Amino acid sequence: MDPALLRERELFKKRALSTPAVERRPAPSESSSSKKRKARPDKEASGSKQGADSNNGSFNLKALSGSSGYRFGVLAKIVNYMKTRHQKGDTHGLSLEEILDETKLLDIGMKQKQWLMGEALANNPKIEVNDGRYGFKPKYNLKDKKALLRLLDKHDQLGLGGVMLEDVEEGLPNSAKAIKALGDQIVFVTRPDKRKILFFNDKHCQFTVDDEFQKLWRSIPVDSMDEEKIEEYLKRQGITSMQETGPKKMLPIHKRKKGGSQKARRFKTHNHHLAGVLEDYTDGVPTKK
Template identity: 85%
Template structure:
């Protein structure tokens, strides 16, 4: 879902939105952002639409907008869970406490799925900062090139001392000639999946189309000189007439 539907600062100026369409989506954005905020503070129970409008101080919207919210906007929103006519925020990961977070990271580690984005953890875990701090060195933070942080399970059973001689051998192996595609192909053969869905997306370069007729005709040297006068020329699709 686009980020403008639940901005992190929680501030909306509905009066500044022009037109009825802008007003409707402004109302939706305010509701989704509020549902996310209450989920993060631990209020995960479902609310009716009237309760939501009361808590977000949106009591002045008309019946037409309310019907749109119930039948379309909230019902089809990927960040809203609808249950028996009531609504709650739907994060990517439903995490109740720090133990649930540790189990998630451990599962990702065991399945070779890598880490979990901190943004997704903060979205789905109430009081996430407190839980992450309590886990301490049981998790590892890695910052991606796009500045987003990823959490990994720190499996202490895999920690061991590697002899310095082996470290030197490891560092001496040249990898400059190995591109990302070859690395990914090797990982797939080993049954290890990459984290492409959470990494920065790469934009493929636009290939210029070659103009018709721009390619030069390739000339081939013949070596059948002794068959001159016998072979026919099919280079143009039709045998040449003599």
């Protein structure tokens, strides 16, 4: 044999001995690999469906059809829609099928429809039912600006205060236009919680107050005092406060009971000055003297 080939053989053996050996693991069987391959597409398909629903911003109504959250979500959507159409002036009633059609809730089941008709809409304080048709029921059912002005005037005369702006907007169609048309006939007051109240502006009660009286009125702080402390302060200053301003209750009138024995009536005698002139005819015609 060629000595050069022998030298290369020896070098090859040395390199093979110096190189570390790597153990190979057995290859997986075909059954396990097929199971893994089948499981992956199912997971990917379910994930893609969930992702599509979440990306679209909607949820599967049919999957949640039995939950209470879905039911009350449907009810809230219907009530809000009925309120919106009432504010636009559409005050006529709608059937349940018309409501579901206009709110695009046509995929709800028969159980949900029965729940809406028999319980949810029938017992809702903001929905009224007339002959199987449903309409919105606001706190104050106002037709126009004149009705609003009469309501505020009535509250002012009865001492009930003002009316919440949100209640007016709820019950008066095109409320912003009506309030703007009334102008200075109403007064706005904003509460600390940023909610607005409407009051009737009674121009007959407008009068000017002296500056001196205004200074005296504003010089007494009452922010940190309750009604009892204010009343005590007024008593110390010799001022009596108004109390019991409401209507007084009439006490029942007790009838006197009649006695068991009735006394004989006594008749008064008159014409005492004619005692010697008058004659008595009880026993017949008197004899002449």
